[in-house]
Amino acid sequence: MNILEASGLAKNFGGIKALNGVDLQVGVGELAGMIGPNGSGKTTVFNVITGIYRPDRGTVTLGGKRISGLPPHSISRLGIARTFQNIRLFRNLSAMDNVRAACHPDVRYGPISAVCRSEGFHAGEREIREKAMDLLSLFSLQDRRDDLARNLPYGDQRRLEIARALASEPDLLLLDEPAAGMNASEVGKLMEFILEIRTRYKLAILLIEHQMRLVMGICERIVVMDFGEVIARGTPREIRNDPRVIEAYLGKESKDGK
């Protein structure tokens, strides 16, 4: 069964066809990867799925319910969370408050309660604080909880962004280049980590990544994009030997050998 189905997605920016009829499926609990050269439309797919862009054509459904056309916060509430290629944390909030802000949609007290500091407010805050602490601990960020996000080292920022995404309790997590800027040992840890959170939270994950070791190492299924279209899909083994993929990445061998 698929949790996410996108069919015939098209998106133009002026004269540029960023997406040109993209079909995509992610199964329940599946770990899928999306690769493709720079500018091939991968992040645009994420932006269309999460409602940041409205597709010109095509539909996206989540668990059978149509979500394309909904605003981002509604899509988030229906169960899709994401991270961003160029880390978008709330930079002047503490690590703790970054996660707590993402707990807001489930807040159990009203604004009047907050101003009056009612019992409901205190109970609600305790609940949010505990949930945020659990997530920070899972990411070994508990000792950093009071540090401003912008003062965290790069690796911690990447992890905090995933922690914030998990705060909304998604069914599908979209990771946009989670390993960008990481060295080999950090990538190794990240791979283990992605597998762990998938099992723990019973998530489906779709990730964009350029580090082939990560994509080939943990993804069960891979989608390859080029010029706004899906040019191949399959298991890592199938993708590695697909001539169209090799062509997209390395170019075509010229006929006369020049």
Added chain:
Amino acid sequence: MGMKALLGLARFMAPFAAAAAAGTVLSSAGAVNMYWVQIFQLACITAVSALGLNVIYGFTGLFSLGHAAFYGIGAYGAALLMKTGGGESQAFFLASLLAGGAGAALIAWLVGLSTLRLTSDYLGIATLGFGIIMKVVFDNADAFLPQLGGARGMTGIPKMTGVAWAVMFLGAFLFAARNLVHSSYGRALVAIREDEVAAGAAGIDTFRYKLAGFVVGCSFAGVAGGLYAHLYAFLHPSNFDFFKSVDVLMIVVLGGLGNMSGTLVASFGWIFLLEGLRVALPPDYIELRWVLIPVLLVVTMLRRPQGLFGIREFRFLRDASE
């Protein structure tokens, strides 16, 4: 409200109540110069309005250049109610102030619905435009309601605002702002300021909360305007023009965006400096204030671009829930 909550409110308001009592006794005994008592009240009122703009710009990140218009709506609204039906009733005065705040909130909601889809710079232009429109409305208000006075100014407003009212309202709004900011709702507002796209992706309804932040901030201005109207018992459209919006904006930026302590100190500093220089400078040189103050602003912004207080808050304005 439970016992604990009431106790928290009482503890917070106690110093304000003490100050209100002391101020009332001192001023009615004639121990202090009435002129400075009036200036002190103006500082309290300005702080309430500036606190509202800080919610809008400092915490939610919405650049508004029309704050004085909402201050004016509250001022004219409350004054009209008192003038037509209030007499000297304190209870009616309180109700008029709240009605002025509600009126400002309602107009803010309507303005926000149409302008808050704009991003920062454009929002600034739109609110600037609204401020100018409201100035024209105030100028010509006598055409539809003669009591409002139009360009000649509104007279016949009872002098109701006293030290007690000004100080207690300042305390109450500081309490409300602090508790709102240090709650899940406050975090949602700040998240929008920090990164609207990420806030949306985290499930926060950014438009709804921008609108809410704007309305709440403008309601502060509305109540403050009502207090102002009954302090001087005279309203003139020039009290609510674009330059008055800039005054509040400068207070908020000087104090530090998203910093309540800074807004409080900068409000008092601004008002007392303005009036203090009026006394200190020889009469022919009073307009030199508009040379000295901008120089001071430039120097402050160069030395402390994060505002006077940065991210530090007075103890009583910190998060009390932890």
